Amino acid sequence: MTATTSTAPNRWAVPVLGFGTFAVGTCEFVLAGLLPQLSSTLLVSIGTAGQVVTAFALTCALLAPALATATASWPRRRVLLLATGVYLLGNVSTALAPTFPLVIAAQIVAAAGAGLFVPTAAVTASALVPAEQRGRAIAVVTTGFTAATAMGAPLGTALGAIFGWRVTMWFVAGLAVLGLLGLVRLVPAEVATPAAEGLRERLAPLADRRVLVVLATTLVAFTAVYLPYTYIGAVFGPATGGSGVRLAVLLFLLGVIGTVGNYVAGVLADRFGSSRVVAFALVWLVAALLVLPLTTGGFGWAMAEIALYGIAAFAITTPQQHRLITLSPESAPVLVSLNAAILYLAIALSGIVGAVGIAWAGPQLLGPIAAALAATALLLSTRIR
Incomplete structure (x- = not known):
């Protein structure tokens, strides 16, 4: 069964989904710039520090299809809020983590939220606009990743260099808070979406x-x-x-x-x-x-x-x-x-x-x-x- 949109969506609803992807992408891409600091402050080798990137990406790869399938029948805004909240929790926990194993664990939590957010944001964006504008709507969402590479990761790396990597993680968490507020304010509570597919159909x-x-x-x-x-x-x-x-x-x-x-x-x-x-x-x-x-x-x-x-x-x-x-x-x-x-x-x-x-x-x-x-x-x- 599909939901229906009761009111015309705010024209900023799709851009706020793009901003959410920017926030998610910034965490993913900034980790590479923080590896030297993670290595020196948490007393691990650079190769070991690199496994934080592995943990984040592998979690997204493995959990994204399963989580998307499990929440396919939920209202889209509820899924987006849940994904952003989990992502926020993971990054706050990372900023507070005293040891490298806890950093890894916290980033796995953040990645679970990220893996759920991105495909849901793309589907939601396409559902918020007329059929002839869906390509552009999805492009706005995916452009968030490009912006994360071009602006989010460099800015986060610079903040980490000046103030320490924990400040960078608070910066990423702050982006998530802004995205969360934008979702609550601008994305409709009910959005019409295609019928849910099972995992077998997806594969x-x-x-x-x-x-x-x-x-x-x-x-x-x-x-x-x-x-x-x-x-x-x-x-x-x-x-x-x-x-x-x-x-x-x-x-x-x-x-x-x-x-x-x-x-x-x-x-x-x-x-x-x-x-x-x-x-x-x-x-x-x-x-x-x-x-x-x-x-x-x-x-x-x-x-x-x-x-x-x-x-x-x-x-x-x-x-x-x-x-x-x-x-x-x-x-x-x-x-x-x-x-x-x-x-x-x-x-x-x-x-x-x-x-x-x-x-x-x-x-x-x-x-x-x-x-x-x-x-x-x-x-x-x-x-x-």
Whole structure:
């Protein structure tokens, strides 16, 4: 059964959902910039600190489909409020956590809220507008992630560098409070949504071999993408001199360049086809990752490498989603949610693989390891017919 919207939604309802995604994304992406501080203040290695990223992403990947299915029949605003409240609780607990294991536990709680919020926000945004405006509404929500990369993560990293990582977590919690107030004030209590799907229906597209190969490409490609991102503080440590402010500049540059790369990739995919754009981006990514070890000695070289790497890294996202939708347009919402879960899994793997790589040969080897993964993704991508 579906709910009905009793009154016309406020025109700020969709933007507030985008702000909520920005708050969620800021926590996810700022963790990479905080790893050096977590390592030094909680007395763990940088590789161990990186497992906070793994825990967050893996929780999102595993719990998001199950939580979305369990709450599918609930009113959308209730689900959004619950998700934001759980996310807020996790980040407040992180700010207060005295030990690293408790930080991990608190971030698992935050990730459960984040994993539930994002797909619910996208579905709610599409239900709040006429059919011809749904694409733009969903774009507003997903743009929150881009804004988190370009603004939230750098600002949070800079705050952490100046005042300590706990202040950053209070900052993230503050964003969640603002999002919570916005949801209460602007999102209707009842929103018409499509009939709820069971978990079996959500996973049905996995029976298509082509879908599996596209998702496998996403998994390997984004493990390569997030390997240097997750440990960006360690990789570019020589260039930043341990300065959190300089690291924030690199993150800001990466976010801006990535936004441009993502947009250009979408335009090129319409003109030349998604498969060609993905292949070109992966070749570019391999080259950028291979030269990464040569660019970490100076800040200027580091900025140039970030620009080179950022364009290719973010140029993969939109064409990959387009490939999935093209395979089965009638299953588009399910396919996009599966792709998002795989993306979270890739982030989790980047934390694990990166920790092993650092322990084995130091952070400077992460570039070549990621390049090998990107080359593997390129081979997988060519097998999609």
